[in-house]
Amino acid sequence: MPTAETGPSALSTLPHDVVEAARQGDSGALARVIACAEPEVRRMARSRCRSREDAEDAAQETLIILYRRLGALRTAAALSSWLVRIVGRECLRLARRSLRRAPAEPRPAGARSSEDVWFAQSGDPHLAAALSTLTVHDREVLLLRDILDWSGDDTAAALGLTRSATKSRLHRARRNLRRALATQPEPVSPPIAETGDFSRNR
Structure with a gap:
């Protein structure tokens, strides 16, 4: 971290x-x-x-x-x-x-999209599909805080936001991700273990 x-x-x-x-x-x-x-x-x-x-x-x-x-x-x-x-x-x-690359655009060999990163971290295609529906702003703050595990100060500096604005954006992004997860069809098999709690406030 x-x-x-x-x-x-x-x-x-x-x-x-x-x-x-x-x-x-x-x-x-x-x-x-x-x-x-x-x-x-x-x-x-x-x-x-x-x-x-x-x-x-x-x-x-x-x-x-x-x-x-x-x-x-x-x-x-x-x-x-x-x-x-x-x-x-x-x-x-x-x-x-990576977040802004169009789905049809070929990626260099070995390169991974943000959705690929989420899949690798969670083992959950349901989560990866939900992430792909979010805006770039939502995905980038989730990427920095919940995947790369950057601190709040580092994330704020990278995004050009205040600490409070970064916390607000992260809260909205996690809320939007939960909503997106709720609308994704549940996998039939095998059962997927529950992922981490995105509502936690760091």
């Missing part, structure tokens, strides 16, 4: 004057910052993205942004939190891409 991070440990040992030199365009300092950031960026991506492929994509995109836009960073001390936000945003972008 992603948690609030005070800053990647490897980056915390990087002298601020090196980051500042990289901000000013020193190529040697920039290479040092990127080399130091890479393992931490990959670790954060693995903890936040839904698949290994998404984590790799998110890490690569984050490192590209670091290379191209480090000069826009206001202060050297903000580097760690800046990278945390970028990784989170990239993981969400990739999750949204």
Whole structure:
């Protein structure tokens, strides 16, 4: 489960004057910052993205942004939190891409839709079918909170919402999912074990 991070440990040992030199365009300092950031960026991506492929994509995109836009960073001390936000945003972008993919569009080999993720987690095609009827906003907040198990603060930051607005959206999404489940035809056999309680308020 992603948690609030005070800053990647490897980056915390990087002298601020090196980051500042990289901000000013020193190529040697920039290479040092990127080399130091890479393992931490990959670790954060693995903890936040839904698949290994998404984590790799998110890490690569984050490192590209670091290379191209480090000069826009206001202060050297903000580097760690800046990278945390970028990784989170990239993981969400990739999750949204999966949610918005048209059903008829072929997926790359091994790629899974959000419905596939739900099925794998619950073993319940009834639940997966209900999820597929929800709006993108409902599915993305359920994906972040109930599948990827992001914290409320991380989810709010990724969605660009306040904490209270995120809780409201999650409450509506879970309510809509319960309604969708109620309208889905029950499987005849084999019997499916009940899934988790989506009404829980985290």
